[in-house]
Amino acid sequence: MNEHDLRLRSSRQPRLERPEVLDVGVVDVEFGKDVTVVQPVNLYRCAIGDGSFVGPFVEIQNGANIGRRCRVQSHSFICELVTIGDDCFISHGVMFINDPFITGGPAPERALWRKTKVGNHVSIGTNATILPVTICDGAVIGAGAVVTRDISVSGVYAGNPARLLRRLPATR
Numbered sequence: 001m002n003e004h005d006l007r008l009r010s011s012r013q014p015r016l017e018r019p020e021v022l023d024v025g026v027v028d029v030e031f032g033k034d035v036t037v038v039q040p041v042n043l044y045r046c047a048i049g050d051g052s053f054v055g056p057f058v059e060i061q062n063g064a065n066i067g068r069r070c071r072v073q074s075h076s077f078i079c080e081l082v083t084i085g086d087d088c089f090i091s092h093g094v095m096f097i098n099d100p101f102i103t104g105g106p107a108p109e110r111a112l113w114r115k116t117k118v119g120n121h122v123s124i125g126t127n128a129t130i131l132p133v134t135i136c137d138g139a140v141i142g143a144g145a146v147v148t149r150d151i152s153v154s155g156v157y158a159g160n161p162a163r164l165l166r167r168l169p170a171t172r
């Protein structure tokens, strides 16, 4: 074994420090009737309305609100200051953002975080990223879209930044 191999081997030795390990779980969540949650999830101090479904590996943070009959598919992240209406579909890996780095990096205080409001009957495609915005009822957001501006006209939006592809009737 040469010196290089020895150094490689020693860098692979397990470290002895113990990290602080916190468990995921369901803590102080206000559930409506007939809610289904597939573990493991990390849901804390949020509210989830009647008939909604939350898939595995989802995190929903403090104060977030999910309406009735919503589906939140696996691997999505719904952060503090997000409100989602009724009958919404949040597909896999949708990421919400509350800290837009207004000061050029992570906000030094929560007062600089911004809220997001998603209306009713909104569908958000897989892997979309939603910055702090308002999205009107009936909007459809494409897979991989990055929503940077408020959406106030019901329609299909896609791309980065998300742009209107076509309008949809407001009530469907």
Ligand SMILES: CC(C)(COP(=O)(O)OP(=O)(O)OC[C@H]1O[C@@H](n2cnc3c(N)ncnc32)[C@H](O)[C@@H]1OP(=O)(O)O)[C@@H](O)C(=O)NCCC(=O)NCCS
Binding pocket: 091, 092, 124, 125, 126, 140, 141, 142, 143, 144, 145, 156, 157, 158, 159, 165
């Ligand atoms: C955005 C979406 C709803 C559009 O569907 P559509 O109205 O049938 O649109 P089309 O397929 O006719 O595409 C129209 C144009 O938008 C583009 N486009 C479609 N989806 C796109 C997307 N997600 N991102 C970027 N561009 C997209 C197409 O390439 C096409 O461009 P072109 O006119 O230059 O060829 C759909 O493509 C999508 O992303 N759905 C999300 C599905 C999903 O995540 N499901 C999760 C459950 S598995």
